[in-house]
Amino acid sequence: EAGVTQSPTHLIKTRGQQATLRCSPISGHTSVYWYQQALGLGLQFLLWYDEGEERNRGNFPPRFSGRQFPNYSSELNVNALELEDSALYLCASSLALGGREWYNEQFFGPGTRLTVL
Amino acid sequence: AQRVTQPEKLLSVFKGAPVELKCNYSYSGSPELFWYVQYSRQRLQLLLRHISRESIKGFTADLNKGETSFHLKKPFAQEEDSAMYYCALFNQAGTALIFGKGTTLSVSS
Numbered sequence: 001e002a003g004v005t006q007s008p009t010h011l012i013k014t015r016g017q018q019a020t021l022r023c024s025p026i027s028g029h030t031s032v033y034w035y036q037q038a039l040g041l042g043l044q045f046l047l048w049y050d051e052g053e054e055r056n057r058g059n060f061p062p063r064f065s066g067r068q069f070p071n072y073s074s075e076l077n078v079n080a081l082e083l084e085d086s087a088l089y090l091c092a093s094s095l096a097l098g099g100r101e102w103y104n105e106q107f108f109g110p111g112t113r114l115t116v117l
Numbered sequence: 118a119q120r121v122t123q124p125e126k127l128l129s130v131f132k133g134a135p136v137e138l139k140c141n142y143s144y145s146g147s148p149e150l151f152w153y154v155q156y157s158r159q160r161l162q163l164l165l166r167h168i169s170r171e172s173i174k175g176f177t178a179d180l181n182k183g184e185t186s187f188h189l190k191k192p193f194a195q196e197e198d199s200a201m202y203y204c205a206l207f208n209q210a211g212t213a214l215i216f217g218k219g220t221t222l223s224v225s226s
Contacts, residue, residue: 003160033213042218043161043203056212090161106214108161 002026004109006091012115013081021076021112025093031055032074033094033106034066038087046089049074081116088113119144121206123217130194132226138189140178140204140217149207150187151214152178156200164189164202174198194224 005024013019025032034046045058049068057064063079072093078085092106120143130136142148152164165173167180167187178189187204204217 035216040218043205043214043216045213045215048212056210058213092161105163110160 004091004093004107006089006109006112008112009110010113010115012117014117015081015083017081019078019081019085019114021078021089021091021114022073023076023091023093023109024073025091026107029093029095029107030072031094031104032068032072033092034074034076035090035092036060036087037090037111038084043090047076078114083116086114086116119206119208119215121204121215121217123202123204123220125220126218127221127223129223129225132196132224133193136189136191136194136198136222136224138202138204138220138222140187140189142185142187142204142206144185144206145209147182148180148187150178150180151205151207152176152187152189153203153205153216154200155203161203194222196224196226198222199224 007022011019031050033048035043036046037043046060047066048056052068066076068074088111090111091109094106095104122141124139150167153161154164155161165171176189176191178187180187201219201221203219205214208215
């Protein structure tokens, strides 16, 4: 079974530009999660999509946005890039709608390394 | 506030020695806690969750509500256990995982 895939592997941008990161979930998974792993800050939750809708977002400014397509793949967009946006961005997918009663294991992708110069 | 604290950035032990990776949390009510592991050049993956009370690869973790801890333990470390370990908590709304900053475990012979 193919795992979660992310593209590109690496992305280099300059301050002020926009970045687009892509994620394809495991077949059959409807939920997609985005996390930022910045140096020294650990993994921080960014966004959660399920069935095409944004269900939850973490404590990040509005210039971090995304969407989920009908095939459940997802895109993360970061506008007006700042130096501190340099990080590894991880995507994860799970089987069902998240929630305490229905939590399913999140399977992670390999990540996209974003460098902002 | 909901928070996960892993006080050690790095833990170095010898093969065969016991291992304890510390995790403390801040949460109102009954938390749902997990340990994730990332081996070198591999993806982040779930190691165990407290609700299932499993032992995976010889690791166990017990929830101690009095001490608000969920330490990960293994009686005899192996070199292949060397990895980054993250403790995580399901947030109050049940919509996101809150991760600690991780502890690197290094097991040497």
